[in-house]
Amino acid sequence: MILKSKLLLAATAVASLSACAMTREAAQPVIEQVATFDGAMPTGVTVAPNGRIFINFPQWGDNAPFTVAELVDGKAVPYPDAATNRPDPADPARHFISVQSVVADGADRLWVLDTAAPNFSQPQAGGAKLVAIDLSTNRVVKTIVLPPSVVLPTTYLNDVRFDLRQGAEGVAYITDSSNAGVGGIIVVDIATGHAIRRLSGHATTNPEPGFTPTIDGEVLMNRPAGGPATPFAVASDAIGLSADGRMLYYGPLSGRTLHAVPTAMLRDPAVSEEELGRAVRSMGRKGASDGIAEDDKGRVFAGDYENNAIRVFDRGTWSTLVSDPRISWPDTLSIGADGYLYFTANQLHRQPGFHGGQDLRRKPYELLRIKVSGAPVLLTAK
Structure with a gap:
């Protein structure tokens, strides 16, 4: 018995x-499929408050016919039009060159972050910019060309967040994800276009020492055709803003830690870099992320490209929300008013530059979403 x-x-x-x-x-x-892409590889996605979805395709060698698009009936259509998407060396400020990120704000505008650095080249003079498009008219209403004082020869503009309550028209925070120089945060006054560079070369905006990512069972390294393998070292990339706008979240692409810094100190040029650096605090190990997103409940969502996963920071703790082979390099994340978290799965780690010139990507690339029952953080004007 x-x-x-x-x-x-x-x-x-x-x-x-x-x-x-x-x-x-x-x-x-x-995991729900929203759209697929059989041409160039997408990176950024944003969902406007009215539900319109925008995608961008940086010029990384896929010869994208346009670099910014709107999803219309599931298809990518050049936005705001084909002409704006054709680079013009004689007029770099009025034409997109290579867009890395698109972000919708709470004032019915789409913001376009143009790196002006196709194939990670040195940014073209007068081309690195923020462009605002009025979503009610589909017309460009503001262009802010970023000066050489913040766009260094090694700069690669990556992602951006907005707080429209600060100053006359708001402020933008941009990550520099340089893979050849120093990382940093660029702070832009939207009304004047004045920009300052903060935490430039700080330990938290640079790649984490000793970081060695493993994806699909293989250590990720730069492996050009006919050249030596070198470490994958990319600076500050993912960026987010707390629900009250008081803290900016960020982390390097080559790293697993999320950092936070007070936005009031970032905006104040009287605060020294040393003082600003001391104010940075860690929000823990989120995993290796390309993009993050934040919601009105104070949660932070992060891609985890090593583990084909989406993670969430909630009440002081990181946990895995979903993990699936379909989440093959979650790039940019965006929360829609419908309570879904949207993200691109673009197989970035399978590009030829990581595999001796062999392209291991398998089309189509996907735009996916999962229900998270949160709302986007849209810090609109007072």
Whole structure:
């Protein structure tokens, strides 16, 4: 009887563990496909408050016919028009060159962040810029060309967040994800276009020392055709803003830690770099992320490209929200008013530059979403 009782207890325990595992698996949000892309590889996505979805395609060698698009009936259509998407060396400020990020704000505008650095080249003079498009008219209403004082020869503008409550028209925060120089945060006054560079070369905006990512069972390194392998070292990339606008979140692409810094100190040029650096604090190990997103509940969502996952920071703790092979390099994340978290899965790590010139990407690339029941942080004017 004792033996039978022990066997029964063991079987019950195994069944209980299996049920718990099934419950955890079932609790993962369902991944839904929003759109697919058979041409150039996308990076950025943003969902406007009215539900319109915009995508961008940087000029990284795929010869994208346009670098900014709107999804119309599931298809990418050049936005605001084809002409604006054609680079013009004689007029770099009025034409897109190579766009890395698109972000919709709370004032019915789409902001376009143009690196002016196709194939990660040195930014073209007068081409690195922020462009605002009125979504009600689909016309450009503001262009801010960023000066050489903040756009260095090694700069690669990556992502941006906006707080429209600060100053006359608001402020923008931009990450510099240089893979050849120093990282940093660029702070732009939208009304005047005045820009300052903060935390330039700081330990938290530069690649984490000793960072060695592993994806698909292989260490990710730069492996050009016919050239030596070198470490994958990319600076500050992911960026987010707290629900009250008081803290800016950021982290290097080559790293697993999320950092936070007070925005009031970032905006104040009287605050020294040393003082600003001391104010930075860690928000823990989020995993290796390309993009992050924030919601009105104070949560921060982050891609985890090493583990094909989306993670969430909630009430001081990081946890994995969903993990699936389909999440092949989650790039940019965006929360829609519909309570979904949208993200691109673009297989970035399978590009030829990481595999001796061999392109291992398998089309189509995907725009996916999961239900998170949060709302976007849209810090609009007072």
